[in-house]
Amino acid sequence: MMAKKELLQWVEANCSSETAKECIKNFIEDSPFGALLKMTKEDWKDEFQRWGTFIYNELHPAIPMEIDQPNRPRGEQVDLSNPRALLNFMNMQMIDVSKLFASCRLLSEEKRKIAFSGREAAINQAAEKFKVFADPFGKDKETRKLPVASGLSGLGKTRLMEEWERIFDKADVLRPRFGVLVPYYNGHNPHPVEKSMGIEASFSWRLLYRVFIEGNGKEFSDWFQDYLPRNGRALTLRTALEVIRMKAVSLGLVREIDLFHMFIGVDEYQSIEDVNGIKVNREPLLQDLINAIGGNVESESTSPINNIRIYPMFAGTDFSVISIVSSSKTETIRLPMLLLNSFEMARSVESIPCGIDLLKQTPVRRHLFYLGGVPRWFTEYILLLVKDVSGRYDKVPTVEEAEKAFQSVKIQYIAAWGKINIDGKYKALEPIDFIKLAAFSFSGLKVVLNSKVIENLSWARLRDSSVCLINDSDSRISIPYAIIHEIASYKPAEFSSRVIKRFIECLKGLVEKVDLLMYDKSPWQLWEVFGAYFHALRINAFLIIGRTTVKARELFEGALING
Template identity: 25%
Template sequence: MVSINCLCLGKTSFDDTFVVNIANDSDICGSLININNLRISDLKFLIWNKKKATLGINDSDIMDLWKVNIAYNDENKLKHVTTEDDIKKELGGKKLVPILLVKKLFLEQSLVDENIHVIVQLPTAAEPYWNDDSSVYEWIKQFKPNRGRNLLVKTYGKDFKFLQRDDTIKALWKGTVIAGIEARFKYRNVSDKGLHPIPILVGGPGVGKSRFLDEVERLLGQYANESDDEEIRKAFTNMTVINTTYGNGSPAGTMDVNFGAEASLAIRILYEYFRPNHNYGSLEFSHFQSHCYNYSNISSFTLSTALRIIYADVIIQKKQEINSNPLLVLVLGIDEFNKLHDTEKGICKELINAIGGVMCRPPPNIYFIPILAGTIEEHLYDYISGSMHEILPLPLRLLNDDDAIRIGMKMNLFDDKYVRLHPYFRISICDIGGHVRTLEYYYEYFAQKFAAEHKKLKTEKMSKEEKIETAVHNVNIKKIMEFVKQKIIDKYSLELNSHWLTIPLAKAILGFPVKKMDTIMLNKISMSYQELSSMGVVNLVPTEERGEYLIRLPYVWVCAIVESSDDHGMMYLKFMMLRYDEPWQNFEDFNAKFWALRLRLFHLIGYKQIKLKTLFKGADFSLSFPDVEVDLPKIIDIKLYRSLHRYPVTKTYKNNQVKYENMTEVRNGYIDLDLLKEGNIKRYIGCLFFNAPGEVNQELYDKTYEKVAEAMNKAEVKEWVLLFLTNANKENNLSIDNKPNSALVSMKNFQKFYGYTYASRAQFASANEKIYFNSAPVESLTILGFNEEERNNIRLKRKGHPGKA
């Protein structure tokens, strides 16, 4: 007996090989043929007989066999083999003539047992006329279509409640200063490029581009239903959405270049709409593409032809009367356009021109709406501008914190009670900063940890509700955030990219605007903010000033960047300022640390002298505020000190004797003056106090101002300013206009002063937070400074005495 290892043409892995064993006598159509007399035609029968359930042919003679000798180490060669020419050039294959004896080809020559010996080439169907939609339509039917739309998002986030995209769909429908699809509707048959702007979704990985395309059919349907235009309402009842991609599942490659721009997209449209199958299951895109590549005239397949095929099938599937010429609204999403750009830039320009051409001159009875999505903002703008079409940018803002929490609640990960009782959880959500992909990492790991904790309680004598509540309270938020931080570092290659991010990080925290084409120079190499945005490592938020953007970096991202950086300027931040797991700080401590950080960051971006209004950027100023230039303190002098005395002493200091262990001069970033030799004020150190409730009003501010003015006068200091920071949120309660030398930061300008990164932390630090000590998750006590041993003792105490701690 001899064993011949076979592989069908188009398969690219040794996992797809199969073995045909040839016995001394083989049954060929009812006749026993001795191995010495077996011919290639008989070998075809043996192969067909073994695989007839999956080959999809009824006649073994119509397939061709090629003799090859492919070692396992040469498996990569198979990825580029899709045609006869490839078999010859890449594999050195020899086509086997049916009448030749198997003995001479395989028995008299030694075969390597673990190599592939035969490539099986199945016949292709008759080539359609690619510029004839009826011919291609009949051809595609042979693949047993399984119509229906595949989602682009297949990860955990696919189940997120879809929130905060109102401005995105509004821009698509209504337009901006550029016409949206509502305005385009009445000009759909007018071939003027100025009337047909191309909508684009651009942003770094993970901001929600693909998810928007998955939801666009539902969103457009809602807007159409609310339209005052009856013709629009009627037209959009006959809408078809097809989402294609040049990324996962159907990646851009050399075949796209060989096909040409239009055929590359047209093939994807057929594949995504019809979802073709073969006899043994769904047909992968790579196999469908390879099949199309075997046809000599595939390059003549155009976008317009593909759209006409879809139109014909929609009419038939909906049992509409084609003679009535019903209008079809055809929405085409093209995701991961950047991957095509990476493969071949020239083909991108051709494709944009083809898309624009079809928008201006669509096939009869089709309203064509393309939406391009990708990360290459600069290049997309260049391609579209070069086509003389206008660009309709669709904004994709980050989620707000309330929506991020709502998503978790809708997924039944926790309830409102958990959110109220667990401030550490709320802080962690704020630190995610609304970045969709990061939130996906967070909730996916949260769900895994909840399931693990719930499993531990399987044998406990508790009700179902008690088990759920206990399990979710036992989820360790700190570990989740450490996981998320590491995931960000790995996914976005921060260890490689962090050296570009020192200046952007400083400007993000300080709230300095940038322009997209501003560059960071490093070792004579430049990187623009637009490029950093395309990489997904920064988010650019437009300001009111045209062309300027604020850099939005969530707090956990800042921690990840600092941890990954070996920049000397980051060292102090790494060890003293940006430790994710540091305890919650009261408003005074928070601002002391933030002020030290702010001063260091000004140094980092090159300031030695600075105007006061720039130093206090984001604050409100009195009418006579002196905008003079001042010297920044030297880096070595920027340290944190505790006051020797505090007046008045708050109630939490009374009867609070502090015990010290392992005393050092630096505690939590501060130099404790009482630990210095000349200090003797231990009774005031390490005391925990909270932000006292009560409204900050004009009277309180006036008294504070008068105290400062009096103190400065006694100290004979003539040049001074007062920076007043408060969580008061009623603008009309405070006025500093007539108070010379005054600057005010109130709740309304937290984001301007503290920046996107720190605003939420400032809000937590200033809040009159209530901690429900006996019912809050034990982990929440971390933010009050309880160590792990203390938290475990509290947990055990609760377990023995529910409701007490």
């Protein structure tokens, strides 16, 4: 274990940000070394975000697993240096050897039938990166950044990866082309066997499993436990990709001379640290994986791999763990993922056969507005309505059916929203915490990622816990309108603060005088009422935050003023 002097030397040598370096060194010098050792990984992360993770790993280096540890794979020995031998092994694991990519998607077909709207900016940015991956030679590290979809749960990150063919079209990626999503959740959680190998090897086995065996062989957990080769830690991503291409050639999906284009989506990347595998150095496992994947995208010595091009994308909730800028090998870029507006949601609904009929019911449009632009929430709501009307000629849902579907989604998602993992235990935010979040959202103020506001947690931690969105371009926060709507149901008398009472009363007025009349009146008839309530809310929001004096331009920012 290193001493304080060695830790300071490590920070000096490895921290690329001069501002962060000075801040971290001052913190270390001013703190007893024993106190530094007692800090958890979350403590370090709250203080210094991504650098905190690095420092914790330096203070607490992982102990390599012994070769005879109980979690080693139990399968047969396979010559992993020979792609043909590995292909023969994978063929024996398949029920039907003629099926490849049999079950490589994650979302159901009914969900994928609802048009994916409001993500044009993310698709365009990903396509620009894919153009680089198609011809990576001579490109600098900045240009070769791997795209990341990050944000609160339900934002449509997995769906964005499911749209890989649309991104390929934008990027002019030619055929033959294939895609696979590799998840770390829902039956694919980190497996004990993975502790015995590096993340490149375990990810490569996950990739092979998804392409060869998923839906065409043993269940994931059983296969990893009983069939993964006992020398599985020796597998490289390069070999796995070669085997996939060889199989595609054998099935006639690709000609020997063809360039093989494959999208690889890594879903719920924040769970990769839970794999607890063997690290390459002292960087987090996720960084090891990014380096391994990036190396097969960008290195002239390894790309193309026998006529292979890969197009990776990562999706998850915790942006801090992947926003690593210290690597000399591979970096990432965050794709824009914001809440959808009412028009974007309506466009998605109209894409299904009965969508226009669903929108004829005023409560349905109002419920979509309440659901606040979170794709998963409104998709589940619409699918419930489709189920109700599917067996009859009249596809317009009743008011009762609309309300029942809305309450179902509200119970499943909205009521459970706002839980934060603190020291391994999930804690629900208190009403006052929701009010503070709403106040910052209404204020339009920029936030500092490492400043602390709720439960002694930083804004970065709240963002990574799916509590709020923080816009990368202006550092302003937003939360789903459904949460604002919930706050409006609070009883002002239960709060002692006069400002908070007025804030809740203003929200109630906004709901009663504007929300409940939407779609029954023309928008212009509600403008003045909305403006009055909104600016009253903004005034109270500033007071809740602690700003007793504000400039007029702050109060009226974004307003259209005539006269």
